[in-house]
Amino acid sequence: MGAYIVKRLLISIPVIFGISLITFIMLNVIPGDPIALMMKEHISTDVVERVRAQMHLDDPAYVRFFRFVWDALHGDFGTSYKLNRSVTTLLLDAFPNTLALAMSGALVSWIIGIPAGVLSAVKKRSFLDNSIMGFSLLGVSIPVFWAGLLFQYIFSMVLGILPVSGFSGPEYLIMPAIVLGWSSAGTIARLTRSSLLEVMRNDYIRTARAKGNLEIKVILNHALKNSMLPVVTVMALQVAGLLSGAVITESVFGIPGIGRIAVNAIQSRDMPLLQGAVMFTTVLVILGNLVADILYSLIDPRIKYD
């Protein structure tokens, strides 16, 4: 297992390098000049040129790319153009907020999604099943920003029980977590349902029944663990995705996390910050995949990595 993890981490090096190259190219191709955005139009071209030279923006692209790689290897992702602070510090400061939001959102989606999917599968083609599947379709289809606004209206404006936005206490997390969790709860419920129904057709389920097990035990002890493989994949990637910033949710609820940093960085063409945020996301997604694969082998003894 240890050797496998090391191998996987080594394989991810070229992936990270490739993504940093693609991001760099894209950032250089998109229109918009960070200096011009910083200075507005009433500054002489003289000053613009001097600042550009100071920031080494007049170097050829490949020089700048390799300088970025070299610095990144030393843990330095540069300084934000706009905020004039170290990118690493900015990201690390924002990460706890994103982590809190992501984990609570993911938890909400698991706590709702998995039991809902199990119920649906057990009561297949019943009114309950149809209702749950209807709700999860709603969850999947309703855009997060709209659900966010709706929740804000109901719970903050009408009922006045939860704060509208901001991030200065656990109660600020409730609404965003539910909004975020609801949308992925739908995906998880549907996946759990279909996977469980698939597993229930297996011979060993008949064996479990033939032993004299209660049906609920057949489902929870014998079927559920087997049906969790595809669900775990989605969950691990979901967490990785959420950790790299629930961009819209963070914006709607004014949570200072990775997602908001990325959005602001795009708006101000803050290239080092954006590049840093993308690299951060890349690493999280790669780790998420690795965690999913490790969880596989814990769930299913047939899966061994060596």
Next chain:
Amino acid sequence: MREDNTILEINNLKTYFYTDKGVVPAVDDVSIKVKKGQIVGIVGESGCGKSMTSLSIMQLIAPPGKIAGGEIRFDQKNLVGISKQEMRSIRGNEISMIFQEPMTSLNPVYPVGKQVAETLLLHNANMTKAEAKRKVIEMFAMVGIPEPEKRYSVYPHQLSGGLRQRVMIAMALICRSKLLIADEPTTALDVTIEAQILKLMKNLQAEIDTSIIMITHNLGIVAEMCDYVYVMYAGKIMEQADVFDLFDNPKHPYTEGLLKSIPRRDVHQNKSKGLYSIEGMVPNMLQLPRGCRFHPRCEYAVDACREVEPQLVDMGNDHLVRCIKYNQ
């Protein structure tokens, strides 16, 4: 009066599947009797209702299937219509089952020993886990699993098909069931392993004093193992007899056909004709032929076969046959 030594008596069992396309009479008016310590065979082609009969006894018929009539008397008690809870206390405890596919009948994510221990713990509320483990290891040794203690904690995929079927047998007999239903237990195994498993079952049957219902399409296994045989076709019993009587003196054309289809060393085979086979195939259960269900494939069919469904006729000596030839 019912004889005392009867462990299972099925009377006029009907298991029907209510599908969108119509009603499928998978088991149609079947009566079977199993005596204590007896090995009873149920033979027939795929899809003739053998497995459905066994799943009916276990009450494990899944919707849209349903037991539509008849009674299943196990140890004097009718199982049809008893509470789910009562049935659960019988399943795995007094009646147990082994299945055709040892490769897929064990849960891949749990160690095999734990799966066998589960049955024991389910039916013995006061047993400790350590005690269950000890009993499972004993049982593993009894069914001929080498290094039983080591095998307790391995996963199904680490065992061969033969060993997995031994685990299944251990699971089925761990509670010393009074009745073991073996649904094609050796079909998925190599011939050499098959012989070992059959021998094991026969030995255990004597040792534990259980009765066995042996479901198979292999008449060789019937000859080897069974005391009494039922021949099933399209959901109905076509012939039933003592095993020697059936092989020496088959009455039903279907039984005759099955016996002729066995490759034999002593009978000279006509090379150009090859092995004998019964023409045609099992009828669509949604559109059963009128009259005798076997008549489209029967060499002796006469007009009357297409009209009336024949009844089981007692030929004496516990030999019954469902054919118009014997109806007079």
